[in-house]
Amino acid sequence: MRAAVYQAAGTVTVDDVPDATLTEPTDAVVRVVRACVCGSDLWAYRGVINRPAGSRLGHEFIGVVEEVGAAVTTVRPGDLVVAPFQWSDNTCPACRDGIQTRCDNGGTFGAPGTDGGQGEAVRVPQADGTLIAVPGGLAGIDESLLPSLLALTDVAATGLHGAVLAGVERGSTVAVIGDGAVGLCAVLGARQLLGAERVILMSRHDDRAALGRAFGAADVIAERGEAGIAAILELTGGRGVASVVEAVGTPESWAMAVGMARVGGSIGAVGVPHTTPQLDLFPPFRQHLTISMGIAPVRRYLPDLVGRVLDGSFDPGRVFDLALPLEQVAEGYAAMSDRRSIKTMLAA
Amino acid sequence: MRAAVYQAAGTVTVDDVPDATLTEPTDAVVRVVRACVCGSDLWAYRGVINRPAGSRLGHEFIGVVEEVGAAVTTVRPGDLVVAPFQWSDNTCPACRDGIQTRCDNGGTFGAPGTDGGQGEAVRVPQADGTLIAVPGGLAGIDESLLPSLLALTDVAATGLHGAVLAGVERGSTVAVIGDGAVGLCAVLGARQLLGAERVILMSRHDDRAALGRAFGAADVIAERGEAGIAAILELTGGRGVASVVEAVGTPESWAMAVGMARVGGSIGAVGVPHTTPQLDLFPPFRQHLTISMGIAPVRRYLPDLVGRVLDGSFDPGRVFDLALPLEQVAEGYAAMSDRRSIKTMLAA
Numbered sequence: 001m002r003a004a005v006y007q008a009a010g011t012v013t014v015d016d017v018p019d020a021t022l023t024e025p026t027d028a029v030v031r032v033v034r035a036c037v038c039g040s041d042l043w044a045y046r047g048v049i050n051r052p053a054g055s056r057l058g059h060e061f062i063g064v065v066e067e068v069g070a071a072v073t074t075v076r077p078g079d080l081v082v083a084p085f086q087w088s089d090n091t092c093p094a095c096r097d098g099i100q101t102r103c104d105n106g107g108t109f110g111a112p113g114t115d116g117g118q119g120e121a122v123r124v125p126q127a128d129g130t131l132i133a134v135p136g137g138l139a140g141i142d143e144s145l146l147p148s149l150l151a152l153t154d155v156a157a158t159g160l161h162g163a164v165l166a167g168v169e170r171g172s173t174v175a176v177i178g179d180g181a182v183g184l185c186a187v188l189g190a191r192q193l194l195g196a197e198r199v200i201l202m203s204r205h206d207d208r209a210a211l212g213r214a215f216g217a218a219d220v221i222a223e224r225g226e227a228g229i230a231a232i233l234e235l236t237g238g239r240g241v242a243s244v245v246e247a248v249g250t251p252e253s254w255a256m257a258v259g260m261a262r263v264g265g266s267i268g269a270v271g272v273p274h275t276t277p278q279l280d281l282f283p284p285f286r287q288h289l290t291i292s293m294g295i296a297p298v299r300r301y302l303p304d305l306v307g308r309v310l311d312g313s314f315d316p317g318r319v320f321d322l323a324l325p326l327e328q329v330a331e332g333y334a335a336m337s338d339r340r341s342i343k344t345m346l347a348a
Numbered sequence: 349m350r351a352a353v354y355q356a357a358g359t360v361t362v363d364d365v366p367d368a369t370l371t372e373p374t375d376a377v378v379r380v381v382r383a384c385v386c387g388s389d390l391w392a393y394r395g396v397i398n399r400p401a402g403s404r405l406g407h408e409f410i411g412v413v414e415e416v417g418a419a420v421t422t423v424r425p426g427d428l429v430v431a432p433f434q435w436s437d438n439t440c441p442a443c444r445d446g447i448q449t450r451c452d453n454g455g456t457f458g459a460p461g462t463d464g465g466q467g468e469a470v471r472v473p474q475a476d477g478t479l480i481a482v483p484g485g486l487a488g489i490d491e492s493l494l495p496s497l498l499a500l501t502d503v504a505a506t507g508l509h510g511a512v513l514a515g516v517e518r519g520s521t522v523a524v525i526g527d528g529a530v531g532l533c534a535v536l537g538a539r540q541l542l543g544a545e546r547v548i549l550m551s552r553h554d555d556r557a558a559l560g561r562a563f564g565a566a567d568v569i570a571e572r573g574e575a576g577i578a579a580i581l582e583l584t585g586g587r588g589v590a591s592v593v594e595a596v597g598t599p600e601s602w603a604m605a606v607g608m609a610r611v612g613g614s615i616g617a618v619g620v621p622h623t624t625p626q627l628d629l630f631p632p633f634r635q636h637l638t639i640s641m642g643i644a645p646v647r648r649y650l651p652d653l654v655g656r657v658l659d660g661s662f663d664p665g666r667v668f669d670l671a672l673p674l675e676q677v678a679e680g681y682a683a684m685s686d687r688r689s690i691k692t693m694l695a696a
Binding site for chain 1: 441442445446447449450513587602611612617620621624625626627628629630632633634635636637638639640641642643645
């Protein structure tokens with residue numbers, strides 16, 4: 001089969017690789033219908049983190065089940081399925097607590113030694129605990145819903161998780177730091193699903209700001225750092241916002257998050273702190289903040305969100321502004337890295 | 349009147365000072381019945397932080413109202429009152445959010461330029477928003493309840509707040525870092541008020557460990573650092589505790605807190621980070637932690653806690669293991685600094 005392969009920083013190819021096959025009785029093999037490139041894929045592409053040459057790429061995909069192992073009971077060949085970006089057994093203590101991204105038997109698609117979503121097919125471990133079948137299957141749903149189902153595999157649920165961690169509730173005032181697909185989906189989740197009254201997006205890119213407004217942001221602030229904090233304070237009578245979604249993960253974004261949260265406010269952080277920011281605890285202590293963080297347990301949200309996509313009440317698929325065939329995945333990486341695309345969808 | 353005065357690190361005297369008087373129509377003057385020495389008073393006594401020579405001391409006191417300003421309506425002369433360690437108007441936005449320790453018109457007793465609790469009388473600003481009258485007054489309650497009422501002014505409510513911030517609820521497993529009066533009161537609050545199933549106290553002092561057990565700690569761990577974390581993991585099947593109360597505020601105590609919290613767990617931090625620890629965000633991000641922090645808004649808890657002391661269901665006064673007359677306050681500081689006393693009570 002064909003699949004995207006990481007060669008070096010800046011170089012992604014599509015190569016012939018061994019077919020995806022069942023290894024364990026709890027596995028499924030899924031033929032990919034749509035996949036995409038993630039902002040986090042760019043960390044290695046830009047050389048910020050290391051990735052082994054020859055490793056497979058992509059952790060976001062939806063597809064049709066081709067084959068299941070003997071122990072799999074909840075999905076069957078022919079099912080259209082949505083996969084979270086990490087597999088999980090959904091039965092271990094962490095999974096039962098709703099933190100499937102710390103499953104005792106979990107892992108990430110595209111990690112070295114596994115199949116990636118950016119390919120023709122994927123071996124899915126722990127299929128019962130991982131995959132959600134879409135009622136009606138591929139033949140039973142409108143093709144226009146596929147982008148939104150695909151978005152659920154990571155960015156839509158991650159943005160929503162950020163808003164949940166930030167304590168967003170009906171009537172909240174929320175600031176979102178990060179105008180990538182996750183930040184934009186945090187706007188959408190805060191507004192459409194959690195009932196936030198006012199969402200302020202930090203963005204200095206016209207296309208992203210426009211989508212942020214379409215997703216429900218009342219205000220867009222282009223300033224960063226102290227100027228960005230000052231702009232938030234001016235919009236909120238000098239007090240700051242009750243909830244901040246931190247969807248970047250750098251020292252600069254953390255400093256902004258702490259500076260714009262009101263007394264007793266909350267920060268929900270879903271931006272992986274790859275650059276290991278050190279947080280000076282005194283300012284958030286003085287401000288009585290609550291800081292909740294972690295890689296979004298997408299699986300927790302999927303059953304609910306699949307239903308919302310199917311009934312038309314949640315449409316995060318609008319984050320995709322470029323669609324390419326798998327063979328042109330390299331252009332997808334380049335377009336996202338150059339910020340010519342917010343998020344790029346791939347069709348096998 | 350007589351009051352404790354800070355002279356220099358290691359030197360506290362009792363001097364003649366100007367009588368406490370009404371300054372604003374919202375003031376009350378309270379004659380002190382009981383006061384005490386706080387662990388946080390020791391920061392300056394030990395020279396860790398600076399304090400102006402000649403400044404007054406003490407932020408914990410209960411007393412009888414002697415005089416009120418024209419605008420005061422909720423307390424009257426003769427009332428026995430409990431004062432939180434900071435005054436607050438209880439009407440500003442932060443107060444309405446229950447964060448009275450960030451009141452727009454608040455302040456701390458004993459801060460330079462104010463009266464301290466370690467004296468014969470105190471001018472209380474914002475009396476209506478600050479003081480809680482004890483039903484029955486001094487004549488109507490058993491004198492044995494005075495220590496517990498006094499403990500409410502800071503340590504009992506601060507310990508409880510730490511447990512609240514740590515998300516303690518019925519059935520929780522909790523670890524408490526810090527075996528001073530605040531940590532001990534966190535044990536008591538977690539067990540008696542919030543219904544924790546199992547509380548583990550980190551303590552290496554026999555007297556404090558014994559009181560911790562009396563307050564409901566099921567286990568006491570003497571090890572610190574990595575060994576302390578290992579001991580917690582061994583007690584919890586390798587997973588760690590759902591809730592950690594951080595009642596110290598040093599880099600070492602924070603590292604322990606992060607290391608012993610289970611996936612998806614919570615840290616409630618009430619230890620002022622005077623030594624400004626820097627928190628590496630990656631470990632708590634990986635562990636999906638929620639960290640809530642701040643100086644306890646004691647006023648929020650007082651109405652409920654006064655009732656619990658009066659009905660006998662909450663007795664934090666057992667933290668006092670030494671009682672001295674005001675004139676011997678220097679010995680109180682020395683005894684607490686040398687860890688000969690957990691907490692020292694003063695009678696005017």
